[in-house]
Amino acid sequence: MEERIDVLRKIQIALSLEIVNEDLFKKPLTKISGVDLAFTRQEAIIASVIVSYPSLDDLEVKTLVTELNFPYVPTLLCFREGPAIVKMINSLRSKVDVFMINSHGIAHPFICGCASYVGVLTQKPTIGVASSNLCSKYDYKPQEEGKALPVYYEGRTVGWILKSKAKSRPIFVSPGHLVGLDSSLRITKECLRDHKLPEPLFRAHRLANEEKNRIL
DNA sequence: GCGACAG
DNA sequence: ATCTTGTCGC
Numbered sequence: 001m002e003e004r005i006d007v008l009r010k011i012q013i014a015l016s017l018e019i020v021n022e023d024l025f026k027k028p029l030t031k032i033s034g035v036d037l038a039f040t041r042q043e044a045i046i047a048s049v050i051v052s053y054p055s056l057d058d059l060e061v062k063t064l065v066t067e068l069n070f071p072y073v074p075t076l077l078c079f080r081e082g083p084a085i086v087k088m089i090n091s092l093r094s095k096v097d098v099f100m101i102n103s104h105g106i107a108h109p110f111i112c113g114c115a116s117y118v119g120v121l122t123q124k125p126t127i128g129v130a131s132s133n134l135c136s137k138y139d140y141k142p143q144e145e146g147k148a149l150p151v152y153y154e155g156r157t158v159g160w161i162l163k164s165k166a167k168s169r170p171i172f173v174s175p176g177h178l179v180g181l182d183s184s185l186r187i188t189k190e191c192l193r194d195h196k197l198p199e200p201l202f203r204a205h206r207l208a209n210e211e212k213n214r215i216l
Numbered sequence: 217g218c219g220a221c222a223g
Numbered sequence: 224a225t226c227t228t229g230t231c232g233c
Contacts, residue, residue, distance in 0.1 A: 036223095072222090074222070075222080077223055080223075081222095102222085102223075103223070108222085113222070128222085130223085131222080131223090132221095132222065132223095134220095134221065135221080135222095
């Protein structure tokens with residue numbers, strides 16, 4: 001069992017070497033997809049909401065149901081959710097410029113959060129947005145709405161802690177793949193409206209749960 | 217050794 | 224994440 005984890009660690013480290021944190025997404029940016037999952041006993045409902053950028057109008061919504069085969073293990077989330085997200089991305093008809101994934105990107109102990117994992121496997125630009133911290137260090141939390149402070153891991157900047165909504169806990173943003181550090185924050189901020197999470201993710205989260213309740 | 221630990 | 228009622232606050 002420990003050997004099993006060792007193999008997965010090596011995969012993460014190998015994938016981390018493939019990550020490119022430069023702005024190689026299409027410009028001007030016109031389509032962003034938020035991807036999130038909801039769970040039932042033995043399956044996952046995965047939702048993608050593609051919105052126009054920067055107007056954020058819904059362009060295409062889609063859900064898929066898939067089986068889960070890997071448990072949730074902190075730092076190994078990509079092996080649980082990654083395959084389903086890749087399946088969703090590969091099934092979309094619209095050409096999406098950047099994917100926002102509900103997870104961390106490079107702000108990960110092995111530099112391989114689920115957003116980075118998905119980006120490398122699909123070679124699509126990705127940004128990771130999480131509601132809580134995993135391994136980053138930061139000096140203090142931003143207090144003013146809209147403000148962000150860098151977060152570090154082993155001495156280098158790997159993302160941001162962003163006060164996305166006045167009376168909510170801050171969120172954690174980190175580039176996944178084919179997106180730079182600054183752009184990951186800028187794009188995320190441009191997608192903020194009335195919720196703590198950026199619109200693509202807020203809508204994908206809501207859609208996944210609506211679909212889950214519908215099929216139950 | 218102990219605690220912490222995305223979803 | 225999920226299982227769950229009411230409840231406090233914007």
